[in-house]
Amino acid sequence: MSARPPVPLSEVVAALDARYPPSWAEDWDAVGLVVGDPSTAVRRVHFAVDPVAAVVAEAVSAGADVVVTHHPLFLRPVHGVPATTAKGRLVHELIGHGVALYVAHTNADVANPGVSDALAAALGVIAVRPLGGGVQDPLDKIVTFVPHADTGRVVDSLAAAGAGQIGDYSRCAWMSEGTGTFLPGDGATPVIGRAGRVEVVPETRVEMVLPRSRRSAVLAALRATHPYEEPAYDVLMLAPLPGPRGLGRVGELSDPMTLREFTAAAAAALPRTAWGVRAAGDPARPVRRVAVCGGAGADLAGEAAAADADVLLTADLRHHPVLDAVTEWDLAFIDAAHWATEWPWLPAAARQLTSDLADTVTATVSTILTDPWTVSERP
Numbered sequence: 001m002s003a004r005p006p007v008p009l010s011e012v013v014a015a016l017d018a019r020y021p022p023s024w025a026e027d028w029d030a031v032g033l034v035v036g037d038p039s040t041a042v043r044r045v046h047f048a049v050d051p052v053a054a055v056v057a058e059a060v061s062a063g064a065d066v067v068v069t070h071h072p073l074f075l076r077p078v079h080g081v082p083a084t085t086a087k088g089r090l091v092h093e094l095i096g097h098g099v100a101l102y103v104a105h106t107n108a109d110v111a112n113p114g115v116s117d118a119l120a121a122a123l124g125v126i127a128v129r130p131l132g133g134g135v136q137d138p139l140d141k142i143v144t145f146v147p148h149a150d151t152g153r154v155v156d157s158l159a160a161a162g163a164g165q166i167g168d169y170s171r172c173a174w175m176s177e178g179t180g181t182f183l184p185g186d187g188a189t190p191v192i193g194r195a196g197r198v199e200v201v202p203e204t205r206v207e208m209v210l211p212r213s214r215r216s217a218v219l220a221a222l223r224a225t226h227p228y229e230e231p232a233y234d235v236l237m238l239a240p241l242p243g244p245r246g247l248g249r250v251g252e253l254s255d256p257m258t259l260r261e262f263t264a265a266a267a268a269a270l271p272r273t274a275w276g277v278r279a280a281g282d283p284a285r286p287v288r289r290v291a292v293c294g295g296a297g298a299d300l301a302g303e304a305a306a307a308d309a310d311v312l313l314t315a316d317l318r319h320h321p322v323l324d325a326v327t328e329w330d331l332a333f334i335d336a337a338h339w340a341t342e343w344p345w346l347p348a349a350a351r352q353l354t355s356d357l358a359d360t361v362t363a364t365v366s367t368i369l370t371d372p373w374t375v376s377e378r379p
């Protein structure tokens with residue numbers, strides 16, 4: 001038994017949220033803490049692709065306090081969780097055994113490192129970058145005008161609300177001196193000047209960048225700290241710039257091989273499934289540049305072709321788009337089981353979490369095959 005003191009679930013959730021911010025998830029997705037009391041003590045975390053009964057039983061027998069799954073338990077709203085339904089029963093099982101459930105789905109897909117980084121690493125793909133160039137978190141810039149004496153206080157307050165963070169530098173601001181002027185109306189109660197008289201005030205123009213997700217918090221901080229009754233400010237939306245996050249990855253094989261050889265290598269590298277691994281394209285074509293996307297990544301075929309990839313390895317591919325892309329773009333495909341393309345993320349995420357929490361928790365990884373395909377026959 002571990003002698004380590006347990007950590008509260010809230011700390012585990014905070015560590016996972018920091019790696020996989022829920023704000024990165026697609027609008028339709030359902031991520032974060034699904035079941036669990038944040039004050040519960042956690043010693044062991046169990047990682048799995050799918051929140052199904054067999055995985056919960058596996059977690060319980062492993063002595064886990066939290067199950068982290070890639071796929072959501074609930075993607076559509078429900079009005080209840082009666083144990084007469086499969087998902088309701090699962091919630092009862094979890095609560096009955098004191099086990100929490102946390103989901104990191106499309107937010108783990110776009111994270112860096114994320115699901116496709118683990119897939120690329122499992123396949124020996126190196127020099128990996130996001131397909132399509134990747135993105136960074138959307139940024140705003142706030143510009144406001146503050147009487148000299150209050151400038152430091154306002155900058156402090158905006159920084160505390162999330163503005164002015166640039167890399168490892170915090171409280172970053174640009175300040176320039178200028179002159180503000182205004183005519184307070186009859187109903188106004190100005191801090192400086194009086195109603196009905198034009199006022200001229202030396203002011204500092206303050207500019208700070210902020211994550212768009214912090215916009216309302218930063219504006220609330222501005223209104224709370226700016227001395228004026230009606231502070232003047234602009235919020236500018238900054239142009240999106242390339243960054244480290246995004247769906248899919250593209251990189252290189254250190255030793256080029258044929259499509260047939262790479263398909264065999266992928267089958268050996270990924271966990272075994274009934275679905276297996278199959279390829280579309282000339283089996284003898286050379287493969288050097290490889291695009292990958294854990295889960296359903298067919299939509300990335302155009303970006304894979306634009307990145308000059310020789311092959312896109314993903315899951316849930318369909319006949320017509322594959323036929324068209326193989327013919328028109330000279331892009332080969334490798335179609336693996338959805339579950340198998342996402343499984344490599346589990347040990348990677350488990351290692352990250354234990355390291356983020358300074359080994360105060362232990363992590364286990366599910367070995368239960370939850371891909372829905374169970375039989376494969378060839379004539």
Ligand SMILES: [Zn+2]
Pocket residue numbers: 071294295296338342
């Ligand atoms: Zn998936």
